[in-house]
Each structure stands twice: as C-alpha cells, then as structure tokens.
Amino acid sequence: MAALAVAAGSAVSPAYRIQLSGRRSGTAFFATQRAVATFPSVRLRTVAKRFQIACSVCAKQGTIDKVCGIVKKQLAVAEDTPVNGETKFADLGADSLDTVEIVMGLEEAFGITVDESSAQEIKTVEDAAMLIDKLVIDKEG
DSSP: OEEEEEEEOOSSSOOEEEEEEEOSSSSBOBOOHHHHHHOTTOOOOBOGGGGGGGGGTSOOHHHHHHHHHHHHHHHTOOTTSOOOTTOBTGGGTOOHHHHHHHHHHHHHHHTOOOOHHHHHHOOBHHHHHHHHHHHHHHHHO
C-alpha cells in the first residue's frame, strides 16, 4: 500500500495531517473526514484504471506465451529453439507468406480480425501480442 502524508499549518492556524492512501486492488484514494472538511480542495476520485497504464505499454505475458506457441507451430520450429517476445519472425526463417499464415493462425486462435496494414507492421512476437491485446480490448469494449 502506498501512502502520502502531508502536514500543513502556520502560526495562525493549527497543523492538520492529511493521509492519502492508495490500494492497488481498491478503486479509490481516500482521506480522513476531517481532512476533507478542512481542505475543500481535496477531492476523492475513482482511480481503478490508473494502475492499468503499464499494461498498455507491453503485451500480457499470457498473450505472448500463446503467440509463441502458435508461431512455433506455424513455422515448425524445433522445440529447443527459444522463442520469446523479442524474437523476430525473420530470424526464425519466416518469409512474407509465413507471416500471413501466422496472422491467420492468430486471428483464429484469438477470435479477432487483423487488417492488412496492421499485419504488415508485425515483425516480432511482442508486436503481434500487443496488437492482439489491443484488438481483444477493442472487441470487448
């Protein structure tokens, strides 16, 4: 749990202590009733999506793992060959036709549709996984 404590006051007014606490699993930051009454500029807002910002920067590990499996299957990659998020399709010997087949396999596995311009931008497993996460969120939302 993260906490921030602020003390304010002067010679004229007494010092007040405000403690704002945030819980990762909670949906709001909160302050004591006295602090809210004393400092009307303190506002309480729901922040549920605040902690999801990091997720938009990289793909979910589960998505990456599933994409790795599909890529290995589509390209008939040896079981001992490492495939991870940074793996480029070209490094695995994939040509443009192989990439199209990979995208088709991903569409089927995740129940999404990838447009041609987005498919052409996919160069790595992570690129594919990030696109899939975005398309799944757009489809659900």
